[in-house]
Structures are given as C-alpha cells and as structure tokens.
Amino acid sequence: MRVSLVSNNYNNTIYNSKVKKAQNSSGIPAYSNYANADIKKAAPVSFSGLMRLEQGLKPIDSSFFRDYPTLMSTVSMLRENFPEGAEILDYACSDGEEAISLYALLGEARDDFKITGIDLSEDAIGLANQGIYSLFGGGLDSYLMDGAKKDETEKYLSKLFYEIMKPSCEPDEPLNNTIEFNTLLATAEPKFRKQIFLKPKNEVKENLEFKTGDIYKMDKEAGDKKVGAILFRNAFYHLMDSMEGDELFAGKLPEGLRNFYKGLSSNGDDDDLYSSSKEKSLAKKQAIADEIVDKVYDKLEVGGVFVLGDALNENVFIAPESAPEEDTIRFGDTKAYEILRKNMNEALLYYKKAQGALSANSGFNYDDLDMVEIMEDRVSMLKEQADMRILKKTPVHKALEKDGRFKPVHTSQIQGLDGVEMPTVWVKVK
Numbered sequence: 001m002r003v004s005l006v007s008n009n010y011n012n013t014i015y016n017s018k019v020k021k022a023q024n025s026s027g028i029p030a031y032s033n034y035a036n037a038d039i040k041k042a043a044p045v046s047f048s049g050l051m052r053l054e055q056g057l058k059p060i061d062s063s064f065f066r067d068y069p070t071l072m073s074t075v076s077m078l079r080e081n082f083p084e085g086a087e088i089l090d091y092a093c094s095d096g097e098e099a100i101s102l103y104a105l106l107g108e109a110r111d112d113f114k115i116t117g118i119d120l121s122e123d124a125i126g127l128a129n130q131g132i133y134s135l136f137g138g139g140l141d142s143y144l145m146d147g148a149k150k151d152e153t154e155k156y157l158s159k160l161f162y163e164i165m166k167p168s169c170e171p172d173e174p175l176n177n178t179i180e181f182n183t184l185l186a187t188a189e190p191k192f193r194k195q196i197f198l199k200p201k202n203e204v205k206e207n208l209e210f211k212t213g214d215i216y217k218m219d220k221e222a223g224d225k226k227v228g229a230i231l232f233r234n235a236f237y238h239l240m241d242s243m244e245g246d247e248l249f250a251g252k253l254p255e256g257l258r259n260f261y262k263g264l265s266s267n268g269d270d271d272d273l274y275s276s277s278k279e280k281s282l283a284k285k286q287a288i289a290d291e292i293v294d295k296v297y298d299k300l301e302v303g304g305v306f307v308l309g310d311a312l313n314e315n316v317f318i319a320p321e322s323a324p325e326e327d328t329i330r331f332g333d334t335k336a337y338e339i340l341r342k343n344m345n346e347a348l349l350y351y352k353k354a355q356g357a358l359s360a361n362s363g364f365n366y367d368d369l370d371m372v373e374i375m376e377d378r379v380s381m382l383k384e385q386a387d388m389r390i391l392k393k394t395p396v397h398k399a400l401e402k403d404g405r406f407k408p409v410h411t412s413q414i415q416g417l418d419g420v421e422m423p424t425v426w427v428k429v430k
Contacts, residue, residue, distance in 0.1 A: 063097065063139060063140035063141040064097050064100065064101050064133075064135075064141040064144065064157075064161060065101045065104075065105075065141060065157050065161075066097070066098065066101070066140065066141075067233075067309075067310060067412065068153070068157070069410070069412070070233075070307065070310070070410060070412055070424050070425060071098075071101060071102055071105055072105060073409065073410035073425045074102065074229060074231070074305055074307050074410075074425055075102070075105045075106055075107075077229075077303075077305045077409060077425065077427055078106070078109075078113065078228055078229055078305060079106075079109055081228070081301075081303035081304070081305075081427070082112075082113075082228045082301075082303065084112060085109070085111075085112025085113050085114075085228075086112075086113060086227060086228025086229065086301065086304075087113070087114045087115075087116070087225065087227040087228060088102070088113055088114065088115045088116070088227060088228060088229040088230075088231070089116055089118060089218075089222060089227055089229070089230045089231070089299070090102070090115060090116065090117045090118065090231045091118050091119075091213075091215045091218075091230065091231060091232045091235065092118075092119060092120075092215075092232060092233065092234070092235035093117030093118055093119050093124070093128065093210065093231075094119060094121075094124050094128075095124050095127040095128045095133075096117050096127075096128035096131075096133075096208070096210055097133065098117075098231065098233070099115045099117040099128075099208060099210070100133075100164070100165075100200060100208070102115060102231075103115055103164060103204065103207065103208060104157075104160040104161050104163065104164050104165075105160060107160065110164075110207065111207065113207065113228070114207050114209070115207060115208050115209070116209045116210070116211065117208070117209070117210040117211075118210075118211060118212070118213035118215075118221075119210075119212060119213070120212065120213075120214055121212070122212055125210050125211060125212050127175075128210035129210050130171065131199045131200055131205075132168050132171045132175065132197055132198070132199050133165075133168075133175070133197070133198050133199065134175045134176060134195040134196065134197050134198070135195065135196050135198070136176065136181070136184070136185055136188075136192075136194065136195040136196075137184070137185055137188025137189065137192025137193050137194065138184030138185060138187055138188040138192070139184060142188070142192065143157075143158070144157070144158050144161055145192060145196060147191065147192075148192070164200055164201055164204045165198045165199065165200060165201065166198065166199060166200075166201050167196070167197065167198060168197040168198050168199040169197065170195075170197050171197070175195070175197075176195070215232055215235075215239075215292060215295070216239075216291075216292070216295075218295045218296070218299055219295055219298065219299070222299060226299060226300060226301045226304070227299055227300060227301065227304065228300070228301055228303075228304050228305065229300075229304060229305040229306070229307065230296050230299060230300060230304070230305070230306050230307070231306075231307040232292075232296075232306075232307070232308065232309075233307060233308060233309035233310075233424075234309030234310070234311040234314055235309065235314075236289070236292075236308070236309070236314050236396055237311065237313035237314050239288050239292070240280055240284075240285040240288050240289075240395075241280050242280065242285060242313055242317070243313055244313065244316050244317060244318050245311075245312030245313040245314075245315070245316035245416070246312065246313060248316060248318065248331060248385060248388060248390075249312070249336070249340065249416065282317065282320065282395070285317070285395045286395040286398065286399070288395070289394075289395040289396045289398070289399040290395075290399045290402075292396075292399075293306075293396065293399035293400055293402075293406075294399075297405055297406075297428060300428045301428070302428055302429070302430065303427060303428065303429075304427070304428045305425060305426070305427055305428075306400070306406065306425075306426045306427075306428070307424065307425050307426075308396060308422075308423075308424045308425075308426070309424065310412040310413065310414055310415055310422070310424055311414075311415055312414060312415050312416050312417065314394075314396075315394055315414045315417075315420075315422045316390055316414070316417070317390065317391045317394050317395065318388060318389070318390065318391070319389040319390060319391045323389070323391065325389075327391065327392055327393065328389035328390060328391060328392060329389065329390045329391075329392055329420065330386070330387065330388075330389055330390075331385055331386060331387075331388045331389070331390060332385070332386030332387060332388075334417055334418065334419060334420060335417075335418035335419045336416055336417045336418050336419075336420075337382075337385075337386060339418070340382060341379075341382060344375065344378055344379045344382055345379060347375050348372065348375040348376060348379055351371040351372045351375055352372055390420075394422065397422070397423060400423075400426050404429065404430065405428060405429065405430060406426040406427060406428055406429060407426065407427055407429050408423030408425065408426050409423075409425050409426065409427050410423070410424055410425035411423050411424060412424040
C-alpha cells in the first residue's frame, strides 16, 4: 500500500539537511522519547504520540491501518475460516489503534467478531478505554483527514474508518506530547497543522474490549474458550531482549555477542560463554518462542490465525557459524547494506569537504569532534558487518513450523531490509 502524506514539505526541514543526514547516516529509527518516557510521571502519555521516525520525519509506528496488507490478509483468513464469527485477541495492543483498524477492515462481518486488546501497560489500556484518538497533519494515517489527497486504497480505508468512528471533543490532557509530534505538525501543509479528535461509535464498543494482560499468562488469563485469531505484532523481541537488528544496522554488534555466536553450536547453550553479553542466547530465544507458540496453538481453533510483526528486531537474528550457509542471508548482499554503505560514504565525503565550514557557521567546533574520524570508523565497522549472516528462519518461525501445526499464508517485507521477506500471518492447520 502506498500511503500519501499530507505534508510535502519534509525536504525543506533541517531534518533532511545534509548535516542531519550525515549525523544520522545509518538511517536507523530511534525511539528517543519512547525509550526515555517515564510513563507513570507523564500520564496520560499517548502511545499515538510516541512515534518512531525514519530519517526524513516519516513516522513508522502508531497509526491506523499500519501494515495494511498484513491486516487485510488476516481479515481474509478470518472471513474464510470463521464465517459465523470468532473472538480475537490482540496482544501488545497499545492504545487500541490496531484493534480498531482490524475491526474496521472486517467490514460487514465485523459485528460477528469480538476483539479484545491486551497490553502489559496500565497506561496504554487506560488510553484505550478512554477511547479518544487523534489524526494530525504529517502523520502516517493523515490521509484519513478531510481534504487529504487519497489513492483508491486510501479512499477505501477512509470509508471503513468513518463507518465506525465519530468526532469527539478534545480530551482534558494532550494525546500527543512529544517533540516528534510537534515537529510533524509544524512541517505539515498549513491547512493540516491541526489535530482532529475521534472516538469509536457507541455500537462499536460492544465488540471492542481493552484490558491489561500478559501473553505469557494466556493460558490462565484468557479463559478456556478457543479463539479465531491472536495478534502479537512487533513485540516478540521484547520478550527475547533482542536488539540484533538495530545493532547490526548501526555497526554496533557487541564483540562479546560476536564471539558468542562464533562459539555457539546450533543446538547448544553455554551460559558461561554467554555471560559477557546482555542478550539472551539463541537457544534461550528459541525456548521463549517455543513456549509462546505452544500457548498460542492451544488457544486457537483449527483454522485460527496467528499474526506477527515486520519490525527489524522481530526478524533479524544473527546466525552462528555452525548454521548451514543455505539457511542464512549475508548482510552485505542485501539492498539495505548497499543503501547504508552509500549513505555513509556520502556522509564521509561531505564532512571531509565541509567540516571547517560547519564549525564556522554553526558556532560548534566540529574540529574538536572530528566528524571525519567518526565517519571513517563507522564506514570501517559497516565493512566488518558485511559478512555477518542472518538466519532465514527466526526462532518464532521454527517454533511455528514444528510438527506441521501451522502454515504461513502471508509474507511481509522487513522494515529496513529491502528485498527480505518473512512470513507474518500463520494459520493453525491441525
């Protein structure tokens, strides 16, 4: 799906200037506000406003209809396998935008389905139960606003969205309170430098419920009744304490982890060897995946759908040296690596030419910082990363394939890894 943004002014902002591009040449998104937010002290903090930004101010998280093809594939399987309806569990639901999107996409069949959004965060669930959402200029879902240019898909999504949503008054506390949000709003076209507030229509609330819960405790918290779908998107890597995707792209894979993978057998788990790294071992990650998938299997009806995310850290796992080459992808052979290499070399060339001028014009002594040396180090680190190999099948995929219990029905391109796809929608077959 191509999502048109309301604002066309990003290229005129400081965030797309050569200086910013050079400083952030890896292109890796960062949760600067999300990672540091003190949720308890800042409540109510909107998870709509805590957005991860790509270089160029494009938000890639927290929006209605995010990863629309995956959600639409999910809807297709639900309609086919459960024509009379079913219950759906949406784990890591945040403030409910995904649950609302899925409900809208169910169309005329939506009244036959009950969606329960579940999240560990009491603050997120509090916002979901408050039930007030905003659209704003520059956001990934800003095409839903009146007056925004829409392609045919966006017109269709807008129609479904407004079938279940209605205008709301502004909440007492701001829904969006981050620097990212304010920057997006300031760079939007003048007529879209605003928020509009919406909430689900009254009849929708009968089919949407939000509560705190833990996917680890699914067997105890979700009752005995089997369900038609379970979503757990872009949250597995939190359970596994895995940031390998970000570390690989940034050229920061710890030496301890690098050595660990060199010494780890494909089915081994050596706690002493692993003690120097904060990451969980591959074997431990596999055990986590096995445990969660077993719980999902027990909870789903035959024909039930399990939906995964397309985030980098959800799908990038560094391969041990013992892994057969045919089971891996060389990082240096991906389009993502070529883009990173090109950006870093351009940044290095830029600083070689402009470092003195930058110091004179900015008032900051870039010579003291020596950006040329920094960029040379980053280019060197990236070259070292080229031969790092990524597993074609993640621990989650291996757990799902075990004993032929699930089959994949939809693949998604991994965020940031152009040309690399992973299965994200699976169906229980027996």
